[in-house]
Amino acid sequence: MTTTHEFWLAGRRASGETAFEVRHPHDGSLVATVGVPTDAQVEEAVAAAAAAVPVFGATPAHQRAAALDHVAKRLAERTEEIARLITAENGKPIKWARGEVGRAVSVFRWAAEEARRTNGETMRLDTDPGGTGRYAIVRRFPRGAVLGIAPFNFPLNLVAHKVAPAIAVGAPIILKPAPATPLSALVLGEILAETDLPAGSWSVLPVENAKMPALVQDGRLPVVSFTGSDKVGYQIMDSVPRKHVTLELGGNAAAVVLADWSSEADLDWAASRIALFANYQGGQSCISVQRVIADASVYDRLVEKVVAKVKAQVTGDPYDEATDVGPLVDENAAKRVESWVEDAVAKGAKVLTGGSRDGAAYAPTVLAELPADAILAKAEVFGPVLSLHRVEGTEEAFAAVNDSAFGLQAGVFTHDVQTAFRAHRELEVGGVVIGDAPSYRADQMPYGGVKDSGVGREGVRYAMDDFTFEKVLVLTGLDL
Template sequence: MTTTQQFWLAGRRASGETEFEVRHPHDGSLVAEVSVPTDAQVEEAVAAAAAAVPVFAATPAHVRATALDHVAKRLAERTEEIARLITAENGKPIKWARGEVGRAVSVFRWAAEEARRTNGETMRLDTDPGGVGRFAVVRRFPRGAVLGIAPFNFPLNLVAHKVAPAIAVGAPIILKPAPATPLSALVLGEILAETDLPAGSWSVLPVENAKMPALVQDKRLPVISFTGSDKVGYQIMDSVPRKHVTLELGGNAAAVVLADWSSEADLDWAASRIALFANYQGGQSCISVQRVIADASVYDRLVEKVVAKVQEQVTGDPSDEATDVGPLVDENAARRVESWVEDAVAKGARLLAGGKRDGAAYAPTVLAELPADAILAKAEVFGPVLSLHKVASTEEAFAAVNDSDFGLQAGVFTHDVQTAFRAHRELEVGGVVIGDAPSYRADQMPYGGVKDSGVGREGVRYAMEDFTFEKVLVLTGLDL
């Protein structure tokens, strides 16, 4: 018999009156039943978070840093257990699930370090006659309690990117995990409950999506950090214009292979990285490779290598150590990907590999000659599908990258440092990776996009800035 998983209300376990099921994407087996908070319990959690704002903001840095260190340590100790839980609820291969736990450990470690070294700044004001004897201290303070809304594709690490910075700055947080993947967030609650953080400083509430608008509108939660689809993200932002909203949304990331990346070793590396990062996490990553834009001088050789590398990707049971590509989060997601590929082929795209669905799994797929009116040409596929495009110059390649409503990250395979700086200047994205796929993310770096890919930045220090505001203290009558 499956035990119903409780949620975390203001730092303590609680149960609601109803439950929902979490099922394994690979075989549909029941993983857990999860208790759903009642409206009264949600109200209790929000009220507790609002009451905790001044208390948590006033906690010494060492209290917050010690709690964050504890979380990092316990996540590391429980890596295998949590990785298998991620695989069960999300369907990602166990090798990638272990990597996700490792990244979450890093996020909490960085947050502990930032909590200790966030000191603000000082400035003398006697640079003008009116400021003689005056000195300013500028510090950052929490804007208030945070509503963190997390997605299904990284059910632990993207939760960490909301919880850890909030704790580091002393901002209470109400975390809403994705309904499909709440279990790793609930385990994180177990670990947080082992710390001495103030009551009300955190809650993990697996509320139904239908209840999200009420939380979004609640004035006691002045900060919203959302990761998910651009449609939902901008609906949230438009609905609360006076709140501080950060959005980490979608992308259709491009990998650009330029003419100087032309040796066999170069193209082997590019093909292997493109194939790997078009399909890792089942393509369910905002910076998964979706478009490959290659110079005509290397295109034909690259295509052959990419197709071969994609066909080497091992699909199957995500709990198998050999599996590279597991199922999508559910069968509906796989059916959507299937329909988009069929649309592209019907409009003239050439199918070079894949193109088959088996339940919630979709085979790693490569398309060439993708027409501009195909859905895949503009939208984020969020599945293991990539398209190959031939261009005649660097100018044309960069224009193709920018011909998108999204702008999260891009990868540029080039040896030319001038081209690297040009890419950094010209590409309309939040990050450019030189010599590799666009799918690289270090958890301490600023991460986010432009255009429809969102506003604000994640990365521990940058999220801490988003969760806080500057307040100046001016001292007067000093002999400087």
């Protein structure tokens, strides 16, 4: 008999009246059942978070930093256990799940460091006669309690990117994990419960999606941090125009291979990185490689290498150490990817490898001659599918990158530093990676996009800024 997992209400364990099942994407086996908070319990959590705002905001930096250090330490100690849990609920290969735990450890470590060194700034005001004897201290204070809404694709690390910055600045947070993958967040709750954070400063509530609008619109949660689809993200923003909303949304990431990236070693490296990062989470990453834009002078050689390296990706049981590509989060997701590939083929695209589905798994797929009116040419596939595009020169390549509703990250394979700076200036994205795929992310750097890829930035210090506002203290009558 499967035990129903409790959730975390204002820092303590709680049980709901109903529950839902979490199943392993690879074979559909039951992983766990998870309790669902009642409306009264959600209200209790929100009220506790609102009441904790002045208390948590006044905690000393050392207390918040120590709690964050503890979480980092305990995550590291429990790496294998948590990695296997991620694989169970999400289906990502175990080697990638271990990497996710390692990244979450870094996020909490960075947050502990930032909590200790966030000092604000000072400025003298006697630069004009009216400011004689005046001096200003500028500090940041929490905007209030945060509602963090996390996705399924990184069920621990993207939770960490909401929880760790909130704790670092002393902002109470109510975390809503994705219904498909709540277990990693609930384990994080176990570890948070080992700290001395104030009551009400955090909750982990596996609330049904149908109840999310009420939480989003609750005035006691003035900050909403959402990671997920652009459709849902902008619905949230439109529904609460006076709240501070940060959105990390979709992408249609391009890897650009320019003419100067032309040696066999260059093309081998580019093809390896493209093949790896088009498929590494089953393509379920906002910065997975979806488009490859290659100069005509290298296109044919690159295509051959990319197809070979994609074929070499090992698919299968995500618990197998050799597996590179596991299933998608569920069979419906794989069916959607299948339908989009079928749409592309019907409109003239050519399948160079892949193009088949087996339950929740979709074979790593490479398409050529993708027509502009195909769904795959415009939308985020969120699956292991990439398309290859031939262009003439840098200007055409950069124009192709920008010909997208999304603008999250791009990778540019070039040796030319001038081209690198041009890419940084001209590409309509939140991040440009030179000499590698667009899928690189360091968890301390600012991460986010433009256009339909969202607003605001993650990356610990940048999220801390989003969760806080500047307040000025002016001292008067000083001999400066």
